[in-house]
Amino acid sequence: MGRQPCCDKLSVKKGPWTAEEDKKLINFILTNGQCCWRAVPKLAGLLRCGKSCRLRWTNYLRPDLKRGLLNDAEEQLVIDLHARLGNRWSKIAARLPGRTDNEIKNHWNTHIKKKLTKMGIDPVTHEPINKPCTTTTRAFNSSKQTPSVVVDHQPEPAKTEESQVSSEENSSSSQPENCSGAESNNRDDDDPLMNFLLEKDIPFFDDALSWDFPATPSAGNSINNVSLSSWEENCAWLLDCQDFGVEEFGFGCFNDVDMGMDMNMNMNMTTSSNMHLLE
DNA sequence: AACGCATACAACCGCGAACGT
DNA sequence: CACGTTCGCGGTTGTATGCGT
The missing domain is CATH 1.10.10.60 (Homeodomain-like)
Structure with missing residues (x-):
């Protein structure tokens, strides 16, 4: 057609x-x-x-985007999730509020891959480099940097992996690049934390605190100094938006709370590229 | 200062899924 | 159910910037 x-x-x-x-x-x-x-x-x-x-x-x-490099917690989370989900960046991004799949993908390709390689871990399989591909696969334990071994019991796609993620995401043809498609079996069901993380679309890592409507701009900054590098800039951006009709932008949600703190969360558009809006 | 290489990231492309008719 | 349209995803590319020589 x-x-x-x-x-x-x-x-x-x-x-x-x-x-x-x-x-x-x-x-x-x-x-x-x-x-x-x-x-x-x-x-x-x-x-x-x-x-x-x-x-x-x-x-x-999007006004709710965070900008700046992923912090350690986010990075570790990406690694954990990648070990489980493979290159399903959108799924991974869904667990990192304010981050986009493209951003995570880029960060993975430019930073994390190298980091893991340096650590002697294959960024694709999450197995130690030079280790022949076997039916045993490794996944990062959610709370540790060191890989944890998860035995791939059998080739048949086990439907026992964590419920939502598996049913939803295994439908995708794009299995993680792990050898022999073992990725689908390495979901350690015993890991309650990861089960929780993968079941809920809610923020859970440290940095997610910044989404909890900090009471003051300064409080926000103390929580998240990556994305809140310039509260004033954010304000400026929003003010600039008013110039071209932000009143009608539909930010009605901002009426409920202090504008400043909301902008901390929602207006983290402080990169130079965004700042051109101020000009 | 100029050049070349490496790196980071924004943007594009093609495919498949989802949805509507 | 078949077909057409739209959207979203993941891989890849292009380009700006940084860094070393």
């Missing part, structure tokens, strides 16, 4: 987004909400394809 191109390639702009485009997209999404990405560019007056708009929004412009 042939796939219809997601957009008319000829009339679509590609490459880095400009501040103007960002403004248009933010303005549109916050005014109208996320609906039918295919229609967004037209309605927002952008010469981009819907796909590109969605990506830009979800990976970069």
